[in-house]
Amino acid sequence: MRTTLAIKEELLDEVKALSGAKTKKDAVEKALEEFIKKRKAKKLLDLEGRIELSFTLAEFLKKRRGDVPHR
Numbered sequence: 001m002r003t004t005l006a007i008k009e010e011l012l013d014e015v016k017a018l019s020g021a022k023t024k025k026d027a028v029e030k031a032l033e034e035f036i037k038k039r040k041a042k043k044l045l046d047l048e049g050r051i052e053l054s055f056t057l058a059e060f061l062k063k064r065r066g067d068v069p070h071r
Contacts, residue, residue: 005028012027019034021027055063 007028012024015021015027015031016024019027019030021030
């Protein structure tokens with residue numbers, strides 16, 4: 001999708017430097033992806049203590065270790 005945006009050049013340059021993006025398009029996409037990840041993680045953290053789980057942390061970790069052999 002083609003879109004025209006007025007973005008501060010300093011911001012794009014910093015995103016490119018921090019992310020290793022080679023183009024402005026890549027920099028914007030990486031910034032948007034990072035924003036989405038952080039917001040989703042925050043939503044999960046906000047649910048802490050609001051959901052009743054049917055297993056303990058120890059049970060979860062035991063099952064997780066069984067699912068991932070290198071841990």
